[in-house]
Amino acid sequence: MKNKKIIIIGGGVIGLGIGWQLAKAGAAVTIHERGQVGRGASWAAGGMLGPIAEAHIDELDLLKLSNQSLARYPEWVDELESEAEMSIGYRAEGTLIIGIEPDDTYQLRHAYTLYQDLGLNVEWLSGQAAREIEGALSPYVTAAIRCETDHQVDNRLMVQALLHAYQLRGGMLHQHSSVERIVIENGTATGVQTADGFQGADVCILAAGCWSAQISGLPETMIPPVRPVKGQMLALQMREGIMISNVIRTVKARYPMPVYLVPRTDGRLVIGATTEELGFDTDLIVGGIYELLHGAFEAVPAIYKLPLIETWTGLRPGSSDNAPILGKTPIENLIYATGHYRNGILLTPITAYEISTLVRTGEVSEIIAPFHLDRF
Amino acid sequence: MKNKKIIIIGGGVIGLGIGWQLAKAGAAVTIHERGQVGRGASWAAGGMLGPIAEAHIDELDLLKLSNQSLARYPEWVDELESEAEMSIGYRAEGTLIIGIEPDDTYQLRHAYTLYQDLGLNVEWLSGQAAREIEGALSPYVTAAIRCETDHQVDNRLMVQALLHAYQLRGGMLHQHSSVERIVIENGTATGVQTADGFQGADVCILAAGCWSAQISGLPETMIPPVRPVKGQMLALQMREGIMISNVIRTVKARYPMPVYLVPRTDGRLVIGATTEELGFDTDLIVGGIYELLHGAFEAVPAIYKLPLIETWTGLRPGSSDNAPILGKTPIENLIYATGHYRNGILLTPITAYEISTLVRTGEVSEIIAPFHLDRF
Numbered sequence: 001m002k003n004k005k006i007i008i009i010g011g012g013v014i015g016l017g018i019g020w021q022l023a024k025a026g027a028a029v030t031i032h033e034r035g036q037v038g039r040g041a042s043w044a045a046g047g048m049l050g051p052i053a054e055a056h057i058d059e060l061d062l063l064k065l066s067n068q069s070l071a072r073y074p075e076w077v078d079e080l081e082s083e084a085e086m087s088i089g090y091r092a093e094g095t096l097i098i099g100i101e102p103d104d105t106y107q108l109r110h111a112y113t114l115y116q117d118l119g120l121n122v123e124w125l126s127g128q129a130a131r132e133i134e135g136a137l138s139p140y141v142t143a144a145i146r147c148e149t150d151h152q153v154d155n156r157l158m159v160q161a162l163l164h165a166y167q168l169r170g171g172m173l174h175q176h177s178s179v180e181r182i183v184i185e186n187g188t189a190t191g192v193q194t195a196d197g198f199q200g201a202d203v204c205i206l207a208a209g210c211w212s213a214q215i216s217g218l219p220e221t222m223i224p225p226v227r228p229v230k231g232q233m234l235a236l237q238m239r240e241g242i243m244i245s246n247v248i249r250t251v252k253a254r255y256p257m258p259v260y261l262v263p264r265t266d267g268r269l270v271i272g273a274t275t276e277e278l279g280f281d282t283d284l285i286v287g288g289i290y291e292l293l294h295g296a297f298e299a300v301p302a303i304y305k306l307p308l309i310e311t312w313t314g315l316r317p318g319s320s321d322n323a324p325i326l327g328k329t330p331i332e333n334l335i336y337a338t339g340h341y342r343n344g345i346l347l348t349p350i351t352a353y354e355i356s357t358l359v360r361t362g363e364v365s366e367i368i369a370p371f372h373l374d375r376f
Numbered sequence: 377m378k379n380k381k382i383i384i385i386g387g388g389v390i391g392l393g394i395g396w397q398l399a400k401a402g403a404a405v406t407i408h409e410r411g412q413v414g415r416g417a418s419w420a421a422g423g424m425l426g427p428i429a430e431a432h433i434d435e436l437d438l439l440k441l442s443n444q445s446l447a448r449y450p451e452w453v454d455e456l457e458s459e460a461e462m463s464i465g466y467r468a469e470g471t472l473i474i475g476i477e478p479d480d481t482y483q484l485r486h487a488y489t490l491y492q493d494l495g496l497n498v499e500w501l502s503g504q505a506a507r508e509i510e511g512a513l514s515p516y517v518t519a520a521i522r523c524e525t526d527h528q529v530d531n532r533l534m535v536q537a538l539l540h541a542y543q544l545r546g547g548m549l550h551q552h553s554s555v556e557r558i559v560i561e562n563g564t565a566t567g568v569q570t571a572d573g574f575q576g577a578d579v580c581i582l583a584a585g586c587w588s589a590q591i592s593g594l595p596e597t598m599i600p601p602v603r604p605v606k607g608q609m610l611a612l613q614m615r616e617g618i619m620i621s622n623v624i625r626t627v628k629a630r631y632p633m634p635v636y637l638v639p640r641t642d643g644r645l646v647i648g649a650t651t652e653e654l655g656f657d658t659d660l661i662v663g664g665i666y667e668l669l670h671g672a673f674e675a676v677p678a679i680y681k682l683p684l685i686e687t688w689t690g691l692r693p694g695s696s697d698n699a700p701i702l703g704k705t706p707i708e709n710l711i712y713a714t715g716h717y718r719n720g721i722l723l724t725p726i727t728a729y730e731i732s733t734l735v736r737t738g739e740v741s742e743i744i745a746p747f748h749l750d751r752f
Contacts, residue, residue, distance in 0.1 A: 236662060286612060286669055287680035293666045304663040311684065 010208035017352030023169035038159030044314020069350035084161035089154025103253035228315035231273035232288035259295035386584035393728030399545035414535030420690020445726035460537035465530025479629035557593035604691035607649035608664035635671035
């Protein structure tokens with residue numbers, strides 16, 4: 001890897017994670033980030049590591065990938081925290097998926113059956129049993145699924161740690177540096193065009209999240225089918241007497257929309273998220289905030305008294321089948337690592353480990369094979 | 377007035393307004409502001425000039441004072457805007473007080489009868505007639521009272537204009553300068569004590585809003601009965617198709633709490649406010665924001681789609697009878713202009729004109745006589 005020049009387009013957790021692993025292996029890595037590093041979906045995310053809660057019957061390959069990434073999280077946290085010399089707020093308390101109205105409970109029971117069929121580690125709880133685990137849950141919670149292995153990490157801390165570890169390993173970073181074009185000559189990527197001119201590279205990695213489809217130079221059929229999916233979120237400050245420790249997710253058969261509540265180690269309680277197909281719009285809208293508060297309030301009534309300390313929106317990089325686009329492309333020396341949609345934080349370790357291995361060895365692992373661009 | 381030294385404690389609209397008038401008359405005025413100028417209640421306020429909507433059967437002197445201040449607003453705006461060379465966003469479109477549920481309408485009818493008995497300029501409207509004036513009102517609005525003379529001003533612009541006009545007239549300002557003590561010798565105020573030492577003055581004016589009771593040096597019986605009353609607020613950005621022009625206020629017999637919506641000339645829609653007795657706490661709380669949104673949403677459903685652009689809290693200077701404390705005190709050369717509670721912006725002109733006249737002439741006008749400290 002010595003002296004191998006790598007350009008990564010996108011400085012989110014995916015680009016930073018791959019960059020860190022490659023820089024560690026001795027490559028000369030440069031990240032071009034259109035804005036500020038780690039301030040896109042990496043910053044906006046909830047940080048849930050929830051393969052079970054996000055599992056869907058139509059997405060079994062994704063569930064497998066997610067479980068493999070989750071399994072590598074402890075190793076990832078150890079490696080990253082020791083290199084960056086900081087905590088990334090990994091919490092292993094688990095997740096409670098709760099039902100409130102009778103219709104929610106039917107839906108919850110349906111999900112539980114699916115999880116059992118898939119052999120996932122889940123436990124059915126009565127409302128009372130759920131409240132014994134999280135005392136702040138509403139008395140109207142009628143049932144819950146406990147997912148002990150669905151954990152969480154503080155994604156903003158992870159961005160900081162990745163940036164630090166990446167730079168300690170000699171990785172170069174250009175912020176506010178948009179890649180206008182990927183330069184392809186005779187079927188081989190040779191570098192990128194930025195405002196500062198042509199930057200040559202041995203390998204180019206596209207990790208630009210929801211902006212991945214906007215970079216020119218690619219043949220029409222190779223433009224990754226990735227679009228922005230807006231999410232609105234907010235954070236409360238937990239206080240004595242209302243300190244939640246599990247991730248809480250609601251299932252809602254009807255109104256209001258489902259929400260999640262993610263308690264951080266620093267006392268922040270992150271609540272999300274709307275799912276809106278509005279292009280690159282990032283306005284914070286009354287209806288979104290109202291529904292989030294409504295949904296969270298139904299789950300944990302005591303949040304009514306908590307300070308609202310932050311509101312924000314983010315854009316998820318949604319692909320056309322909700323799964324990421326990973327690995328080799330028909331263009332030599334051009335690799336994709338984008339379209340992680342709702343699972344970017346969860347899938348960061350597997351993406352960073354597998355893509356860096358691919359660059360180092362040229363060998364495609366079985367794990368990422370189902371996620372090549374050519375599946376579309 | 378030449379060379380007369382005046383110290384004003386508090387750089388909100390009241391202190392600035394009085395200071396401007398006195399500096400204009402030739403006095404040497406210095407304002408000591410504990411924080412940043414005009415960033416207390418002056419900044420947090422809704423800016424409604426609503427003597428009618430705020431009228432209460434037990435507060436007829438206050439209603440009279442409010443009406444007199446409102447009557448002087450056009451003159452005040454002309455004078456201030458021409459000196460400061462900027463707009464202060466005065467709008468004369470009027471106010472609609474609306475009822476939604478049947479119980480609200482009973483309450484609205486009761487208020488209407490009171491307003492008529494008091495000879496106020498009000499008009500009863502059907503829900504349909506109210507929607508003809510403001511098309512964005514909910515179809516569930518059943519009735520409204522139109523108060524054509526209840527106007528509004530942009531209080532943040534007014535702060536800017538007052539500061540500018542005050543300084544153009546030679547007024548001195550010390551920000552982040554807390555007055556620790558009012559110095560009284562032989563029954564006469566001789567100046568104030570700040571971190572920089574003793575500052576002598578011919579006249580001291582206490583205009584420190586909800587902090588007025590915290591300044592030492594006053595005899596127990598003279599500590600103004602003023603306390604902070606917290607209000608939470610938010611601002612939306614109006615858009616094409618939902619541009620409100622009247623101030624809208626809801627009357628709510630039951631849940632949720634009454635709210636007001638104040639459309640600014642720059643397209644901001646200010647929504648307020650909670651009323652909370654929590655001392656100097658200024659946390660923005662989930663429940664407050666939720667109820668404000670709920671109440672505003674009931675009145676104007678289309679706000680659901682508008683961007684939320686700001687949230688804030690403020691502390692009203694509430695006196696023990698809701699009316700301001702104005703004029704002379706038992707201490708020679710010490711004047712009070714504080715405790716304006718919900719009506720500080722409305723009462724700024726009358727306070728500034730009357731208090732500056734009092735300082736200049738020594739004569740107490742009939743207008744402010746009912747508001748002396750000795751009424752308690």
